Amino acid sequence: MLSERAARAACGRIPKPRTAPQIPRLMARSEPNRYLQQNPPPVLRSGRTADQNRRACALYGRYAPGRGRCCPAGLAWFLQEVPALLAPLLLLLWTEQAGSGSGSGTGTLLLLCTFVLHYSYRSLIYSVLTRGRPVPLHIIVFSAVFCGLNGFLQGHHLLHCVHFQHTWMTGARLAAGWFLFLVGLSINVHSDHILRNLRKPGELVYRIPRGGMFEFVSGANFLGEILEWCGYAVAAGSLPAFAWAFFTVCSIGPRACHHHRDYQQRFEDYPPSRKALIPFLL
Numbered sequence: 624m625l626s627e628r629a630a631r632a633a634c635g636r637i638p639k640p641r642t643a644p645q646i647p648r649l650m651a652r653s654e655p656n657r658y659l660q661q662n663p664p665p666v667l668r669s670g671r672t673a674d675q676n677r678r679a680c681a682l683y684g685r686y687a688p689g690r691g692r693c694c695p696a697g698l699a700w701f702l703q704e705v706p707a708l709l710a711p712l713l714l715l716l717w718t719e720q721a722g723s724g725s726g727s728g729t730g731t732l733l734l735l736c737t738f739v740l741h742y743s744y745r746s747l748i749y750s751v752l753t754r755g756r757p758v759p760l761h762i763i764v765f766s767a768v769f770c771g772l773n774g775f776l777q778g779h780h781l782l783h784c785v786h787f788q789h790t791w792m793t794g795a796r797l798a799a800g801w802f803l804f805l806v807g808l809s810i811n812v813h814s815d816h817i818l819r820n821l822r823k824p825g826e827l828v829y830r831i832p833r834g835g836m837f838e839f840v841s842g843a844n845f846l847g848e849i850l851e852w853c854g855y856a857v858a859a860g861s862l863p864a865f866a867w868a869f870f871t872v873c874s875i876g877p878r879a880c881h882h883h884r885d886y887q888q889r890f891e892d893y894p895p896s897r898k899a900l901i902p903f904l905l
């Protein structure tokens with residue numbers, strides 16, 4: 624985990640980006656700015672300001688505003704993601720006890736396991752392994768509420784609203800969607816692993832990610848997550864599942880583009896053929 628000093632540097636002590644000539648003087652003056660020395664912000668390399676760069680992007684990670692209360696990354700990811708794990712599990716328990724709904728159907732259980740598999744990884748494994756910077760409290764609260772509601776919505780719809788017909792078409796759709804989900808999950812987990820290993824424990828530097836899908840796109844972890852939820856939507860074939868996939872695209876698609884621009888401005892030797900989110904295209 625981060626040292627207290629590194630955590631303070633990442634959350635609240637780093638001044639807001641200033642004009643280019645001011646930054647070298649600031650970096651020479653104070654210890655917490657060692658982070659800035661290791662990672663010259665885009666403003667030093669182009670006329671575009673960091674504020675412009677993080678516009679319309681969720682303000683955590685490299686775009687965190689640098690003020691306000693924060694929580695260590697591991698605890699933050701656990702708190703904000705675990706409601707999405709608990710909500711469908713509690714619903715399943717309640718449904719089984721009440722003996723209602725279609726909770727025993729194979730398709731329903733497969734999809735529920737799919738959803739729970741992702742959130743078990745994100746809330747119980749990713750949160751323990753992450754080497755990210757502290758997360759602002761308001762992001763945690765917003766994400767926890769959102770994850771809880773989404774977990775409830777997906778669980779409720781699967782357990783109480785849909786009934787999968789045992790036809791060839793349903794079987795093929797489930798299989799195709801589940802396969803896409805597994806491909807996405809593999810890309811996501813592998814990309815998270817690559818990102819994590821770019822840092823030693825306690826470091827907060829940014830380096831160029833290499834290997835896996837990062838050879839093709841800057842947002843390989845986001846591409847994996849998007850494939851996961853598109854696969855889930857194909858398998859479920861329901862409005863809530865497609866809505867969730869659409870939200871994911873809208874939420875982390877732009878983040879991949881912001882990261883891509885950030886890398887291009889931060890690293891002069893950034894691979895020119897690498898795209899933001901979709902290999903060879905975008």
Ligand SMILES: NC(=O)c1ccc[n+]([C@@H]2O[C@H](COP(=O)([O-])OP(=O)(O)OC[C@H]3O[C@@H](n4cnc5c(N)ncnc54)[C@H](OP(=O)(O)O)[C@@H]3O)[C@@H](O)[C@H]2O)c1
Pocket residue numbers: 683684685753754755756811815818819821822827828829830831832844845848870871874875878
């Ligand atoms: N379904 C959804 O709507 C949704 C929404 C958000 C996130 N997610 C998923 O949650 C996971 C994490 O999301 P995120 O937005 O935190 O991803 P991210 O910005 O790519 O960061 C992932 C982790 O890697 C670190 N990192 C990123 N780039 C790095 C680099 N070049 N060098 C060193 N370390 C680097 C980050 O540290 P810092 O924190 O210090 O930047 C963070 O700990 C992803 O797999 C994403 O798909 C899903």
